[in-house]
Amino acid sequence: MRQFGVALLSACAFCAASHNSYPADCESPEGFAQVLRNSLSSAAAIYLPGSEEFEEVTTRWSEFSTPTVNLAVVPATENDVVETVRRANVCGLPILAFNGVHGSSTTLAQDGKTATIGGGTSSKTVTDTLWASGKQTVTGTCECVSYLGPALGGGHGWLQGHHGLVADQFVSLNIIFADGTLKTIDSSSDLWWAMKGAGHNFGIVTSVTAKVYDIEHRDWAIETLTFSGDKVEAVYEAANRYLSNLPAEITNWSWWLNEADVDPDRPIILFFIIQEGATIVDPAYVNPFRDIGPISSETKSGSYRDLATWTLIAVDSAPCQIAGRANTRFPVYVREYNVTAQREAYDIFAANVGGANSPFSGSTFLFEGYPQGGVQGIDSDSTAFAYRSDSLLIAVRLGYEPTGKELDDQAAQLGNQLRDIIHRGSGYKDLHVYVNYAYGNEKPEGWYGYERWRQARLKELKHKYDPQGHFNFYAPIE
Known part of the structure; x- marks a missing residue:
């Protein structure tokens, strides 16, 4: 394959x-x-x-x-x-x-506790193959991306509240280094720490053996609430109050995006509350948002395999299509929503993206709120992924038909402006960035952590394993 x-x-x-x-x-x-x-x-x-x-x-x-x-x-x-x-x-x-949508089949090890996954295997292939064997593991949420690409930068997923990040599931890696040698590394290697969060910098990973788990809950439910833009303050005030410190079974996402049939002029808010082990989302989580007055509210039930379709990131969903468009992302981690910043960002986003005539009309603003128990239960110093204490991942994606530098510069200006608003509202002095979404101007400290020991350790490993900088194309360490 x-x-x-x-x-x-x-x-x-x-x-x-x-x-x-x-x-x-x-x-x-x-x-x-x-x-x-x-x-x-x-x-x-x-x-x-x-x-x-x-x-x-x-x-x-x-x-x-x-x-x-x-x-x-x-x-x-x-x-x-x-x-x-x-x-x-x-x-x-x-x-x-x-890597992308091609990949070797996932093979379940005889002990039922690990699986070996080819370097380009898609997240959907991993999920479907394991599910058929009564197993599952943490993968990235988007079906069309590879399993390994997000994992090397940490990797967020629906099951992280139980088990941690995608990278936290690594048992061993087959990696080809810049000199062409192929080695299998595990926790006994000094490189192991760096591969969990900065792994793009050290070689080509051709396969990974990862932890897998018995399926605990086959039932999943979602409540999808659609709000107009005037509800920004109410929605995110309620999110801070009712959807912070989430238990492992609850995930909250939301999108700002154009939906002409609902509002032809301004982006709407699509707000998802997802619950594992249920056929209906607990009213204690849903009712505060119904009370705000959504345009619509819809309940669905199914299995883990339905999540990507429900949240608009399945293989046939718009964000997964390869259509020659430019897609630039500007991510930032925060601990909670600053409602004032949310309003300011929404108004500027709507002014530049709303309506069919904007070159950025196909853009989205994504707010990912995952349960953090499994992530924060792992020592932050034990991996190169640096931002385990952050609760929310926010990213604007500006999608447009590329026409040249002028439009690229316009997108960069708008994307950085929107991210800066959210960052200022976070109260953080430093910009915390999810490396897998990085725009590219954030610098290594933003991707891999500001502690001097982190930067020194990464540079030392880089000089040891890739001294000529052969693997400097994606979010380079220096």
């Missing part, structure tokens, strides 16, 4: 190779591809620019600040990744590992 891809980057990568005494095969993508084919398994694929397959495997969810790819490799085995990295090193070619 195709697990993930490896892209050879930079418009002038092969130009540079031809001028630095590299082998002749390094002088063009075609020459490199021919040599590489002889080293890979028969099931691996290599695609050059100009082919439909190349376009398919290199098209990104967000067409913002995209890398230039000269060659795409879709490996079929771990050794295919090893050979690709080794030969790219010989030619001095930069590489970028990526």
